[in-house]
Amino acid sequence: MSTINTKDFKFDGSRKLADFPTKIENNFAEDELKKQFKQTRKALSELQDKMYAHNKYSVLICLQGMDTSGKDSLIREVFKDFNARGVVVHSFKTPNSTELEHDYLWRHYIALPEKGKFAVFNRTHYENVLVTRVHPEYILNENLPGIESVEAIPKHFWEKRYEQIVNFENHIAQNGTIVLKFFLNLSKEEQRQRLLRRLEKPKHNWKFSPGDLKERKLWEDYLNYYGEAIEATSKKKAPWFVVPADDKELARYIVLQTIYDVLLKYKDIKFPELDDKVQENLSFYRTELENEK
Template sequence: MKFDLDAFRIQPGKKPNLVKRPTCIEPVYRSKEEYRELLARHVTELSRLQQILYADNRYSLLLIFQAMDAAGKDSAIRHVMSGVNPQGCQVYSFKHPSPTELEHDFLWRSNCGLPERGRIGIFNRSYYEEVLIVRVHPEILERQNIPHDLTHNGKVWEHRYRSIVDHERHLHRNGTRIVKFFLHLSKEEQRKRFLERIDDPDKNWKFSTADIEERKFWDKYMDAYELCLQKTSTTDAPWYAVPADDKKNARLIVSRIVLDTLASLSLKYPESSPERRKELLDIRKRLENPENGK
């Protein structure tokens, strides 16, 4: 299955028009059975590449998921990464900053969760909240104890975009490959999913009054996302705006992008030296002869 990645990738410096950008496209699967088959293939291949990534131990992969509520971040992560060895994958869900985290710069808490070499790290929300929800609700910025002259000089957002881009370039230079997904959900589809959460007792826990309150700021969030995608999508750390009204389609698109990213790294298993091969062959001889292998 082939994807035109340019259809989803946000080009550096180009501001996307999220109102005109589709939240639903023609499915890449023809039936539920085909969807399950395609996803299973992706998961199997991802598991294989993750094992090589772990053994190769030169690169790490950081996947960042951002979206409006009910866009399917959790389910995308759960389905796409279902076959990955837990030892080689780390998932972090970022909630409201703690008092300790607020005593540091806005990138500090995410640094603690960066993946080690050979591993895949997943950020369910991230430091990007600092130019999204904080921009929509600037009163949050007032509670971060940053010097007044740094937050009221008209440059705070540009400075944060620059800090993020510089941070991600630093990570890229040190072997961390970064892929960022914006799951692009329509307001109408969010409404339907909220109703499902209310009607299904098993999903009531996912819904809160705050979710409805945030819908009032939908247009402001779209403006914030457009600026964020424009300012922080780079060649080394691209943003992909994935249509998210169809969860199955979104999962297939996300998994294909992850697979293509890993495949581009030319990963390989470490080669054994002649000395190591000789040592292994000696051990093999001992194991083949139980008397000698006591």
């Protein structure tokens, strides 16, 4: 049986983002990966049921990656066995007028998971140090004091944002939210192939936008800022995992197994015990129900 050590994908500062592969050897025998995936997915859903009853922790899963890196299909497959009440997915797009009337973290705060539940951020608060970094003119939409032009953005602006994001994640972690962040590390060539498939398959045409090609020309800028952001914000309480994403099935398994491995470390997650008086009278309640006509 093949195994994957999920610690291999954890960003601990010993390597740069560019040192992480976009593809690794798939040593699983035929159908073995699918079998292990289904087993782990079922085990995670059972653990989530226990977490829901325990009602002390929540889990925030953050997914980032270049366009076509497989975020949507990963969410669909990884959380397929979850009870619908146990997971909520938020896809953050361009901030709307209401969201722009608040600070950039506001819309993420109000989407945080309740105790006992999972929230998946499909694109996250990191867009505010990625897309806005590549396109700094977007910052002007936030109507920030003292910033009337791109040239007026101070040099320390982005470092301050990293600090604010780390503080945000520390705050929610200290209050019971388990934070796990995944960068789906896709190669430029694999993206090209996936974009071509979008054009070739009518049912996927709707996903294609000419803007995809414009952003693709900024590939190196995005990677550079991803590397900087991940390096500045991968902390013990909110680690980044850099997942090779050229192979979609393997990427999904790595994310699934990572979530499961981390949650297994929380030994205090268990079903609540019945009140002593209720426990003592279980046979009485059973008899009462059985004698109903």
